[in-house]
Amino acid sequence: MSDSNLLAQLQASFIGRDTEYPTVNGERSPRVYLDSAASTLMMAPAYNVGHEFLEHYASTHSDLHYAARGASHAFEWAHQRVLEFVGASPDRYCSFFAGSGATAGFNRMAASLSSARAERKVVLVSEMEHHSNDLPHRHHNSQVVHVPCLGEFERYGGLDMDRLGEIFEEHGENVNYIAVTGASNVTGAITPLAEVAKMAHAVGAYLIVDASQMIAHTPVSMDDADIDVLVFSGHKIYAPGSPGAVIAKKDVLNAIKPTELGGGMVDDVYIAEYMPTATLPDREEAGTPNIVGAIILGAVLDLLIRAGMDKVREKEIALIDFAWNGLKAIEGVMVYGPEPSDVPRTGTIAFNIKGFDHGLTAAAMNDFHNIQVRNGCFCAHPYVRELLKKELWEMDIDPDAPNAEADVERKRGMARASLGLYTTRADLEALLAAVEDLAGRRDEIKSLYQPVGSNGYRHSSFSPAAMDLFDPERMLQNFLDTPAQNATE
Ligand SMILES: Cc1ncc(COP(=O)(O)O)c(C=O)c1O
Known part of the structure; x- marks a missing residue:
């Protein structure tokens, strides 16, 4: 098999790439997983x-x-x-x-x-x-x-x-x-x-x-x-x-x-x-x-x-440029970090939508568009504070204030879209369309959410429980329901 065939085969091989989840509008659709910097999906042949x-x-x-x-x-x-x-x-x-x-x-x-x-x-x-x-x-x-x-x-x-x-x-x-x-x-x-x-x-x-x-x-x-x-x-x-x-x-x-x-x-x-x-x-x-x-x-x-990791890199560079330029072009969206032309980068892009706290962006991306991104300070608090310094000053918030109150936590962070080998251009088109959609109806989206915890948000009427999404006990049920078949002498 040629290297590029193998790469294409690997890209299609990930477990959970197309898992379906419900969205606010009552439909189910395959997720778009853009949380690879936190943890990647499993490569099936491995x-x-x-x-x-x-x-x-x-x-x-x-x-x-x-x-x-x-x-x-x-x-x-x-x-x-x-x-x-x-x-x-x-x-x-x-x-x-x-x-x-x-x-x-x-x-x-x-x-x-x-x-x-x-x-x-x-x-x-x-x-x-x-x-x-x-x-x-x-x-x-x-x-x-x-x-x-x-x-x-x-x-x-x-x-x-x-x-x-x-x-x-x-x-x-x-x-x-x-x-x-x-x-x-x-x-x-x-x-x-x-x-x-x-x-x-x-x-x-x-x-x-x-x-x-x-x-x-x-x-x-x-x-x-x-x-x-x-x-x-x-x-x-x-x-x-x-x-x-x-x-x-x-x-x-x-x-x-x-x-x-x-x-x-x-x-x-x-x-x-x-x-x-x-x-x-x-x-x-x-x-x-x-x-x-x-x-x-x-x-x-x-x-x-x-x-070939050189091929992996080549493929990712094209996607990074597409996502970076696309996000930057949306009005009211801030992307963080040096320009890719100044400092080379991997496929991890932190961004904020003006007027949205980072937790609201992540929640609404999930609920409305089935796109999974992370939010917060990503266990890199000093770096994130530095990136946000000017914006927080403009909001009259001291980015370095220790023991920040919840409303500071809510502002101090970003949403982060991160790519993996399975990420396609279509995934990133979906990301751009979703960000554009949310940025275009700020007031409506904001009115639908309540703050929870120190930096999260929940939709006021749509929030499937974790156990409805995946429940280990339910997975065991088949086994528990048929004890005679399972028993060994
Ligand atoms: C750059 C970087 N270093 C270290 C870690 C820590 O890795 P782990 O939690 O797997 O120990 C992470 C995890 O997010 C990371 O992104």
Whole structure:
């Protein structure tokens, strides 16, 4: 099969892409899923590999019974797929799985690097970071310097490389590492990683990359960019339920001590002492791993390697331009982040409709148009506040006010449409038509909604209960209704 045929086949393969939901007008229609930056849909052929594996299920770390041998082989295969996907040669790099997303990896690296190189007291973090690549570094290090971005107000974004150079000069060999996102989860702004690595290495600092938002969108080569550590969530690349992945230079891992302890990572244990193994990745994978999730993730990565991430990127760029230009052209719509022509970006676009709080936009997009977008500050509060600063000042709101009251929360945020491999031009046409529709009947829409919680909205007469949409107990009912058939002697 040619690469482009495979890509088309993969695009059509996602579970839940066309799930139908009810809308305000009493119809049911297939959803338009534009919430991929939060979590992506499941790629069916990869899921099927995981499902098939269950026929052979056993835990790893044994070679003697057939199933354990197969599981150990498949788990090892998943590690190799991760390395290949991020362009990390196995002689320099090692991959390991951790937690249920990227957060576990950042906590792990922050804890171990801060104690392994305690003499280097400074850590750099960009102002665009998701809290998950900011707070662990604050917690484990005595001095975190936040690196600003380019531009101002609604165009703020993209690392300010000149300022970064000055900060490196100022702190020199006191810098332990810089932790920076490969692409922002708010605006999609992409970071020039190879240049950052050069600057970091000039003072002996490491580069830790948060690849959560770039992994499914652009090709990455750790070898070429000389990245020391890269972390991503499997659920952001078409494998919900899979673990987080950490890929690190072996030199870096050999210089740190494991921070998670338990079974599978020791050579021997006595009452008086224990000996962690030197074998990687075992030393970093304490406990029984998420084997099924890792295999599904490995299968996704294998398929995307075959289809070509350069092709994925090419396809997405055309869609980004279409959505960005289309949203910008709608009167009363503000889009956030640098222009795509100034800073390259992934398919994540934050926007607001004038006169609508972000929660109202998300609720009405769902209820009237069956379009699923996220809203709020996306766990990147400092960055979102910076983007909104001018608008909030104009509303007489202090964006930096701590413990904001609910009405401030309601204003402080955006709606976010984010793309995945399954996103089509028709999805984005639907997005533009929906935004245009809502912007054209502000007063009517506003009159139909009540505020709920700190930043949500509910339609006053239309709001299907969560259990009417999906109910695990209802799913079990068939099984519970036919006990005789299910019973085994
Ligand atoms: C850029 C970025 N980094 C880190 C994370 C945290 O990932 P997880 O919640 O899977 O640990 C996210 C999740 O939204 C993200 O978008």
